[in-house]
Amino acid sequence: MNDQNRNLILATLLSFAVIMTWTLMFPPEEIAVDPAAQVATQSVDPTVPLADPATSAATAPGATEDPTITxxxxxxxxxxxxxxxxxxxxxxxxxxxxxxxxxxxxxxxxxxxxxxxxxxxxxxxxxxxxxxxxxxxxxxxxxxxxxxxxxxxxxxxxxxxxxxxxxxxxxxxxxxxxxxxxxxxxxxxxxxxxxxxxxxxxxxxxxxxxxxxxxxxxxxxxxxxxxxxxxxxxxxxxxxxxxxxxxxxxxxxxxxxxxxxxxxxxxxxxxxxxxxxxxxxxxxxxxxxxxxxxxxxxxxxxxxxxxxxxxxxxxxxxxxxxxxxxxxxxxxxxxxxxxxxxxxxxxxWGWFFFLTKPIFWLLHTLNIYIGNMGWSILALTLILKALVLPLAYKSYVSMARMKELQPEMEKLKERAGDDRQAMQQGMMKLYKENKVNPAAGCLPILLQIPIFFSLYKVIFVTIELRHAPWIGWIDDLSAPDPSSIINLFGLLPYAAPDPGSILSLIFIGVLPILLGVSMWMQQKLNPAPTDPTQQMIFAWMPWVFMFMLGGFASGLVLYWIANNIITFVQQYAIMRSHGAKPDVFGNIKSGLKRKKADAESKPDK
CATH class of the missing domain: 2.70.98.90 (Beta-galactosidase; Chain A, domain 5)
Known part of the structure; x- marks a missing residue:
């Protein structure tokens, strides 16, 4: 498997694991009360008789709390x-x-x-x-x-x-x-x-x-x-x-x-x-x-x-x-x-308060000038991507150089054969001589994880996003996309499933579908790996994310779509500027041909 594909799989799997862990496995820590730190309420404070609401009948609920009193x-x-x-x-x-x-x-x-x-x-x-x-x-x-x-x-x-x-x-x-x-x-x-x-x-x-x-x-x-x-x-x-x-x-x-x-x-x-x-x-x-x-x-x-x-x-x-x-x-x-x-x-503000506070401030400031939270989220995405562009630039340059090394990597693989140690040593030498960092491709995506969770928190807890419309059918950016495949996005006279229901996670709306497509297009910047297992992971990953995030707030899905599109443009432009020529449509065609060949090679039952 080429290194850019490996990095993308690794980062995507890590993102998936973190999201699932955040959502399902790590509820907030129970607060243990230290008996030594507890202050027991005294039955009567001898120095202040009946002066404390904690000991005064005047502040305890009693029979006089009568709703019939007018x-x-x-x-x-x-x-x-x-x-x-x-x-x-x-x-x-x-x-x-x-x-x-x-x-x-x-x-x-x-x-x-x-x-x-x-x-x-x-x-x-x-x-x-x-x-x-x-x-x-x-x-x-x-x-x-x-x-x-x-x-x-x-x-x-x-x-x-x-x-x-x-x-x-x-x-x-x-x-x-x-x-x-x-x-x-x-x-x-x-x-x-x-x-x-x-x-x-x-x-x-x-x-x-x-x-x-x-x-x-x-x-x-x-x-x-x-x-x-x-x-x-x-x-x-x-x-x-x-x-x-x-x-x-x-x-x-x-x-x-x-x-x-x-x-x-x-x-x-x-x-x-x-x-x-x-x-x-x-x-x-x-x-x-x-x-x-x-x-x-x-x-x-x-x-x-x-x-x-x-x-x-x-x-x-x-x-x-x-x-x-x-x-x-x-x-x-x-x-x-x-x-x-x-x-x-x-x-x-949550665990990432050091990110959620400035992110909300920036989003709120953008909304003052733009007047629409949806467009403000898109502007926020552009600003955040610009801030991490130096890191992304180094990453994509490294990926372009790694792609240039593919012919030499194939020769090295032929020479090493089954000797994994020799293969590993040869790869490290090749990377060092060409000043390539194989881990650089993961860094921008890893940086996006805390930003993603911080924006998730901002959209979920702040009242400024409550009932905030964007365009058309998106009338609440804090709620899931209300459109649905089940009624052809409003063309058929059927009601869409209630947001948050099981059906709404299956019959998803327009924004989750656009999310899946944008992730799929981003994958096609690089050829699919030759290993069948890795091919399957790549094939399913965008659509798994599409359904998994279908029930998330529309504002968050909108951010992820914009992030994917900007990432695609950045990576495509930077790789071309360094000699690598991503063949997006060629990768799509080769993927379809490979699927057809796999289907024809299977024996009839």
Whole structure:
């Protein structure tokens, strides 16, 4: 077998093996919890009695969490959000994203992020206080307190809303809620002490989720569940792993807490959406993740330090809440301008983050100028191929020189006969004298593997690719090609198989077929190997990849097609410039003749 064919087979098989391994055999590593590092939830902290939501009945789900309770609501109206605030606990438990719909179907409902108790996938955020000193635990507002509106009839970016609750014991609690024009809420919690003695209480924020979301993808390449930043340390824990933390018999919960000293945030992330508590930077807080096993409730808490409020004084603590879409620009601005440390890491960049981050930045920048993600992917492919062109140039030059050495290789094979050692030594001498690197042909393809996986990650996890159209029938680059052979690509009055079904992987669309053809044409730059086994591998390889990648995102298949075409042009031009003349059509004809000869040589049964 000539060396360029061997290199191509080796690189293709390696690509195939890596893809299959990535897809099937290596789910994310289970996070082992170190018992020595666990912090058990105390039944009662003797130094701070009932001041911690982890030990306070005010923040544990109870009988008062009754969906039949009817309370007033304040509407939320922003350019990106719509919903309402419930006076029960001052909860944000009704929130939808006006710019995003569940599907591409006409009239599809907009995406709902938060839902009140009583509905499927109930999910809400609430803020309150726990008593520390000088105040009765029942005299502080909790998740089930009925608040009143002191000012504001609707929450908009220009009109905040203030909620008020008087405990009748000398303290008036207020929460001023504001929101920007994207996805960030701000909760300014205050205590006005009109009593005669000082009081101390801790403000907190809670995000509570009733069970794992029903629409969770549960796909290992995507993180869904707890996401937390604690003094620069990122933690991602899936829903299934959250209950692995310490069991607390008093609370009947599984809880894990971290004392954050400078800055951090904690919340839950879905595929494209996130709800996150963000205490003020520079303020220590307790970051806690809980799972209430008996009722299948997930809860995160941000508990701030105690506030001492003297008689006649007021204390205010401000906490932010991000609730919305994980748009790269919005999250970047909150990090760079809003001071939310490493907030961009809330997007799941994966193992190849050092590639996925710059690749997405480049793709996003191209889309700003081009205005279409499909054409931006093609432009991205051109740029990436230009970046690796020096390496590809050396590789193709080496392949051209190896092709020139073919006559001498054949003579060497005749002289060596069955002496493999002599053959190997002769080949090495021949390569050295002619300054040829036989492994150079694999390098460009090997470099493409991490780029391929990084782009796969970018297309799969970033919301900017969600429902992004290209041309014609490709109306969602994050989904597989919706066309199908089964209905002659829309010419017959039959519906195509649902994307992701077994039939859709068999009756593939236009883009996967173009992928197979482009790989097949790339093979024909070199003559087929003479060995029958190698011939069979070459013959099947493009079509195996065609069906294997048929269910991948259209954007990824589009990238691979463009990559194959550019590679074909580069290799053809570089090899011709160095004297080698790839006979593509001749290789196709010889392959067909060989198949015909093989068929005629088989004995009749």
């Amino acid at each position: 309370v007033a609501r304040v509407p939320i109206e922003t350019p990106e959000l719509t919903g309402s605030i419930s006076m029960l606990g001052g909860r944000i438990d009704d929130l939808a994203l006006t710019d995003y719909r569940e599907t591409l179907d006409d009239g599809a409902p907009i995406v709902r992020l938060l839902r009140p108790v009583g509905e499927e996938d109930a999910y809400f955020a609430t803020f309150g206080w726990t008593a520390t000193e000088g105040i009765d635990p029942a005299a502080v507002p909790g998740p089930d307190t009925i608040w009143s509106v002191e000012s504001g009839d609707r929450l908009t970016p220009s009109t905040p809303v203030t909620l008020v609750w008087d405990n009748g014991a000398g303290q008036i609690f207020r929460t001023e809620i504001s929101v920007d024009d994207r996805f960030m809420f701000s909760f300014a919690q205050s205590i006005e002490n009109i009593g005669e003695a000082a009081v101390t209480a801790r403000p907190y924020g809670i995000v509570r989720r009733h069970g794992e979301p029903s629409d969770a993808k549960r796909f290992f390449i995507l993180h869904e569940g707890l996401v937390r930043m604690s003094d620069g340390e990122l933690e991602e824990t899936t829903y299934r792993n959250i209950p692995d933390y310490v069991f607390d018999e008093r609370e009947r919960t599984l809880a894990e807490r971290i004392e954050v000293q400078q800055s951090g945030w904690i919340g839950y992330t879905d595929h494209y959406w996130m709800t996150t508590l963000i205490p003020q930077a520079g303020t220590p807080f307790r970051s806690t993740s809980k799972y209430f096993e008996a009722r299948d409730l997930y809860q995160v808490e941000a508990v701030m330090p105690p506030s001492l409020v003297a008689a006649g004084q007021t204390a205010t603590v401000t906490t932010r809440l991000f609730a919305g879409a994980k748009e790269w620009e919005a999250i970047r601005d909150y990090e760079e301008q809003g001071g939310v440390e490493r907030f961009l890491d809330s997007i799941d």
